[in-house]
Amino acid sequence: MTTGKITPKRESLLANIRVQRFTPGHDRSPYFDNFKLTVETGMTVLAALRKIKDDQDSSLTFRAFCRSAICGSCTVRVNGRSVLACSTQLLPILKDFGKGSVTITPMANLPILRDLVVDIDPVIDKLAKMHPYLIENPERIPQALEQESLMSQDELNSFDYLTDCILCGACYSACSSVQADPDYAGPLTFAKAYRFSIDARDNFRGIRDQAAIDQGLWSCVQCRKCIKVCPKDTRPADTIRRARKLTIDDGIQDTPGSRRAKTYVADIERFGQVNKPMLPVAVYGTKGWDAIEAAEASLTRHGMEPTRRVCTLPGQEGAARIFEKVREIEQGEKKK
Amino acid sequence: MADGRGGQSDQPRAATRTHCDRSDQAMLTYDILIVGSGGAGLYAALESRLEEDLHVAVLTKVYPTRSHTGAAQGGVNAALGNRDPSDTWEEHWFDTVKGSDYLADQDAAELMCREAPDVVRELEHWGAPFYRTEDGRIAQRPFGGASKPRACYAADKVGHIMLHTLYEQGLRHGVDYFNEWVTLNLIHDGQRCMGVNAYNLRTGRLHTIQAKAVILATGGHGRIYWTRTSNAYGNTGDGSAIAYRAGLPLKDMEFIQFHPTGLRRSGILVTEGARGEGGYLLNGLGERFMERYAPDKMELGPRDLVSRAIETEVREGRGGPDDEAFLDLTHLGRERILERLPQIRQLCIDFEGVDPVEEPIPIKPTAHYSMGGVHTDINGCTPIEGVYAAGEAACVSVHGANRLGGNSLLDILVFGRRAGRHAVEYARRTKLGPMPDSAFAEAETCLKELMEGDGKETVAGIRRTLGRVMSEKAGIYRDAAGLDSALADLEELKDRYRKLMVTDRSAIFNTEMLAALELRNMLTLAETVALGALARTESRGAHSREDHPERDDANWLKHTVAVRGPGDRPELRFEPVVITRFQPEARTY
Ligand SMILES: Cc1cc2nc3c(=O)[nH]c(=O)nc-3n(C[C@H](O)[C@H](O)[C@H](O)COP(=O)(O)OP(=O)(O)OC[C@H]3O[C@@H](n4cnc5c(N)ncnc54)[C@H](O)[C@@H]3O)c2cc1C
Ligand code: SF4
Ligand code: SF4
Ligand code: FES
Numbered sequence: 004m005t006t007g008k009i010t011p012k013r014e015s016l017l018a019n020i021r022v023q024r025f026t027p028g029h030d031r032s033p034y035f036d037n038f039k040l041t042v043e044t045g046m047t048v049l050a051a052l053r054k055i056k057d058d059q060d061s062s063l064t065f066r067a068f069c070r071s072a073i074c075g076s077c078t079v080r081v082n083g084r085s086v087l088a089c090s091t092q093l094l095p096i097l098k099d100f101g102k103g104s105v106t107i108t109p110m111a112n113l114p115i116l117r118d119l120v121v122d123i124d125p126v127i128d129k130l131a132k133m134h135p136y137l138i139e140n141p142e143r144i145p146q147a148l149e150q151e152s153l154m155s156q157d158e159l160n161s162f163d164y165l166t167d168c169i170l171c172g173a174c175y176s177a178c179s180s181v182q183a184d185p186d187y188a189g190p191l192t193f194a195k196a197y198r199f200s201i202d203a204r205d206n207f208r209g210i211r212d213q214a215a216i217d218q219g220l221w222s223c224v225q226c227r228k229c230i231k232v233c234p235k236d237t238r239p240a241d242t243i244r245r246a247r248k249l250t251i252d253d254g255i256q257d258t259p260g261s262r263r264a265k266t267y268v269a270d271i272e273r274f275g276q277v278n279k280p281m282l283p284v285a286v287y288g289t290k291g292w293d294a295i296e297a298a299e300a301s302l303t304r305h306g307m308e309p310t311r312r313v314c315t316l317p318g319q320e321g322a323a324r325i326f327e328k329v330r331e332i333e334q335g336e337k338k339k
Numbered sequence: 340m341a342d343g344r345g346g347q348s349d350q351p352r353a354a355t356r357t358h359c360d361r362s363d364q365a366m367l368t369y370d371i372l373i374v375g376s377g378g379a380g381l382y383a384a385l386e387s388r389l390e391e392d393l394h395v396a397v398l399t400k401v402y403p404t405r406s407h408t409g410a411a412q413g414g415v416n417a418a419l420g421n422r423d424p425s426d427t428w429e430e431h432w433f434d435t436v437k438g439s440d441y442l443a444d445q446d447a448a449e450l451m452c453r454e455a456p457d458v459v460r461e462l463e464h465w466g467a468p469f470y471r472t473e474d475g476r477i478a479q480r481p482f483g484g485a486s487k488p489r490a491c492y493a494a495d496k497v498g499h500i501m502l503h504t505l506y507e508q509g510l511r512h513g514v515d516y517f518n519e520w521v522t523l524n525l526i527h528d529g530q531r532c533m534g535v536n537a538y539n540l541r542t543g544r545l546h547t548i549q550a551k552a553v554i555l556a557t558g559g560h561g562r563i564y565w566t567r568t569s570n571a572y573g574n575t576g577d578g579s580a581i582a583y584r585a586g587l588p589l590k591d592m593e594f595i596q597f598h599p600t601g602l603r604r605s606g607i608l609v610t611e612g613a614r615g616e617g618g619y620l621l622n623g624l625g626e627r628f629m630e631r632y633a634p635d636k637m638e639l640g641p642r643d644l645v646s647r648a649i650e651t652e653v654r655e656g657r658g659g660p661d662d663e664a665f666l667d668l669t670h671l672g673r674e675r676i677l678e679r680l681p682q683i684r685q686l687c688i689d690f691e692g693v694d695p696v697e698e699p700i701p702i703k704p705t706a707h708y709s710m711g712g713v714h715t716d717i718n719g720c721t722p723i724e725g726v727y728a729a730g731e732a733a734c735v736s737v738h739g740a741n742r743l744g745g746n747s748l749l750d751i752l753v754f755g756r757r758a759g760r761h762a763v764e765y766a767r768r769t770k771l772g773p774m775p776d777s778a779f780a781e782a783e784t785c786l787k788e789l790m791e792g793d794g795k796e797t798v799a800g801i802r803r804t805l806g807r808v809m810s811e812k813a814g815i816y817r818d819a820a821g822l823d824s825a826l827a828d829l830e831e832l833k834d835r836y837r838k839l840m841v842t843d844r845s846a847i848f849n850t851e852m853l854a855a856l857e858l859r860n861m862l863t864l865a866e867t868v869a870l871g872a873l874a875r876t877e878s879r880g881a882h883s884r885e886d887h888p889e890r891d892d893a894n895w896l897k898h899t900v901a902v903r904g905p906g907d908r909p910e911l912r913f914e915p916v917v918i919t920r921f922q923p924e925a926r927t928y
Contacts, residue, residue, distance in 0.1 A: 137466025
């Protein structure tokens with residue numbers, strides 16, 4: 004059998020690769036170097052960086068190890084977007100933007116060590132505080148090594164997708180909440196904690212719940228940027244919502260975040276909308292009164308009359324019916 | 340082993356340390372120091388750290404979870420019998436020995452196969468998310484060369500989940516990690532281990548780490564073929580080269596397993612699945628050339644045969660424009676590819692810029708696994724007391740001339756654990772000795788010299804040539820003339836290396852320095868590979884001599900052992916193969 008001579012389709016393009024350079028303590032501030040490079044079909048961002056390092060500037064500094072999207076070393080930003088350099092094809096990007104130029108900068112939200120290399124210890128330290136390991140549930144994990152610890156594929160599937168995380172930090176680099184609050188633990192850390200907490204073989208969920216809350220579980224603004232950049236499609240923002248629900252189900256209801264969530268739900272059932280004027284008290288308790296009084300004073304100054312109660316919207320009945328239905332379904336599931 | 344340790348009740352230690360910042364201390368002290376954080380290193384670390392009285396640290400040139408173990412996809416072998424209850428460890432043992440082309444030591448292979456179920460279950464008890472059978476046990480799949488389905492798996496990420504589980508449990512149990520520290524040498528007095536010198540990549544500082552026991556778990560050396568390998572950039576055989584320079588023997592270095600289908604540019608594997616689904620192998624002329632080599636099995640012939648077939652096509656001028664062959668899926672049609680091979684398709688798009696729905700995938704055989712390594716016994720011990728080796732860096736030997744798929748992940752668990760255990764016993768009965776000053780000075784000079792060459796030679800230049808020499812002359816096909824010439828080339832490369840200059844002067848994260856240090860190790864090992872290959876005048880397993888195409892049990896049923904001789908040249912000795920039950924037979928499948 005023969006199909007005739009094979010001529011692979013291969014294109015190339017002379018491109019301008021702009022790379023951010025910076026050695027703290029040596030350079031006063033970050034600057035850009037421009038490298039001219041012939042980029043061909045199949046060349047990844049990482050291959051381009053390596054070619055530049057080999058042939059043009061051996062001091063260009065970046066991390067890479069597996070070059071196959073499994074080790075999580077090579078995260079950088081390409082035209083502002085956090086990606087794995089090793090699995091990002093360069094030619095389509097150059098053609099897409101039409102200008103034959105691309106800008107490569109280090110991950111955001113982390114201190115730069117040199118050029119494209121950042122210090123990821125802050126992420127790993129935050130992760131470590133979440134107890135990111137299985138603590139054996141003696142009812143599920145036998146003492147003797149002769150026995151397996153039984154678990155169904157369904158049980159595994161509830162968290163299997165989360166074990167795809169390669170700790171690449173792309174989500175952390177893109178995260179709005181980390182940017183706003185450096186103490187916020189970041190998408191991957193909550194996701195990893197959750198992975199263990201819902202593992203049927205684990206015995207440490209309560210402590211992890213609290214650790215997650217202490218590190219900002221309720222501060223996520225659900226911007227979903229982490230979902231957009233994750234190269235393994237683990238959807239951290241969705242997991243964060245599930246993790247929040249888990250903490251409430253586990254009885255940790257006395258946090259500002261959980262109170263807010265619960266108030267939202269109760270208000271919508273009752274009024275068809277959130278009772279915004281009273282939200283500060285619902286969330287922060289008596290401390291909330293200060294905020295309410297300040298808001299009211301400001302309204303009065305502007306000649307408006309403050310209110311502490313919202314009206315019931317016409318759609319409220321519909322909303323209440325939906326709640327009714329949800330409860331029914333939940334009941335049914337519990338019985339099963 | 341039924342003690343089920345791993346502590347049901349113990350709480351995690353209060354201070355979980357993810358990395359050690361000891362940049363201020365010139366000298367650090369541990370009972371057990373593990374070099375390398377792949378599966379072998381992390382298992383050894385956990386095993387020894389669970390003995391709470393000992394201080395254990397892992398020193399690694401990348402973050403632990405970046406290690407190459409994470410790239411393993413297929414499975415880890417253990418005769419659990421979950422899918423086929425008739426499977427036994429004895430059958431696993433036989434498959435291993437046969438697969439090794441009878442060069443494995445049968446006592447070591449026996450031990451590995453016996454202990455396999457325990458280590459896999461221990462990992463499971465630590466939380467490793469293996470896929471499950473209907474009745475909730477660990478799922479198993481068939482694998483090449485195995486008579487029963489015994490590869491335990493988790494989708495295509497089995498190495499990844501194993502590595503992460505071990506790292507997580509290490510965090511829990513208080514293992515110290517030195518991340519992005521590069522080990523340079525072993526400190527010893529010829530009889531006993533004293534520690535290592537290591538280079539902190541972040542600060543450029545050199546440190547001495549004193550340790551009663553050092554376990555080298557630095558992985559394989561597939562990178563001596565440079566771009567023609569499935570291995571990570573850092574698989575440069577550092578530990579094996581360090582051991583060799585310390586006077587320790589390396590065993591069976593000539594055996595390198597090639598995988599037939601690596602992507603043209605990067606060497607990344609396209610797994611057998613693509614051929615299993617009916618993919619064709621085509622040469623540059625579009626001929627389905629396997630007709631000439633394996634008319635019955637065609638594309639599904641054994642790995643070594645397919646690799647050789649591709650190599651022959653290219654050598655005889657029937658390759659593609661880049662000396663590649665092609666894996667063609669286009670005839671399967673878009674729908675079938677999207678449904679059955681979505682990951683392989685994505686892999687080709689991401690890494691090669693080629694959509695297999697539209698055009699054939701350019702491939703080359705790629706160096707995949709290093710059977711050879713530091714000569715150890717079944718406890719990882721070497722002739723220097725307190726120095727251990729485990730994992731792909733070591734050669735016990737359980738893989739002989741050819742490793743079976745799924746046996747390497749097993750090897751790293753079993754022998755990582757054994758090395759850890761033995762090191763614990765040793766460390767308990769040993770006291771730290773005085774440190775010779777000379778070791779530090781030596782390492783310092785080595786770094787300094789690299790900054791002082793005349794600058795005509797670059798890491799990239801030498802490395803590229805090395806890769807080419809090894810691929811062409813000591814790769815899939817070998818013969819005396821080629822290997823002779825390879826050895827001469829390597830001698831020349833060693834000369835060029837002496838003139839090398841690291842032009843990056845920064846102390847901070849100097850990756851050019853790292854690459855230069857790695858290159859030295861690669862050159863060292865490449866020489867032992869070529870020398871072993873030249874000496875072994877037979878074809879066995881992955882070692883294929885065109886001028887000696889037959890296996891020769893009368894003369895070569897023995898291990899080669901390379902030690903550093905005068906003039907920094909390796910010398911060869913031989914060791915008998917341990918045969919306990921299975922007499923050598925022809926290896927046919
Ligand atoms: C693509 C691919 C797929 C594979 N699939 C399978 C499979 O399905 N089943 C199977 O059984 N096997 C498989 N293998 C083989 C298997 O993955 C490896 O043999 C095994 O993981 C090696 O583990 P290790 O612990 O010995 O070393 P590695 O995981 O390679 O770890 C080496 C460690 O040493 C460190 N190190 C190296 N040098 C230094 C130094 N100088 N200083 C400090 N630290 C250093 C590194 O940082 C790293 O942490 C596969 C291999 C590849 C390439
Ligand atoms: S959704 Fe939350 S965790 Fe994700 S990026 Fe936005 S703020 Fe961060
Ligand atoms: S969740 Fe995704 S983006 Fe974040 S570290 Fe893990 S793999 Fe990377
Ligand atoms: S180099 Fe490993 S993920 Fe890119």
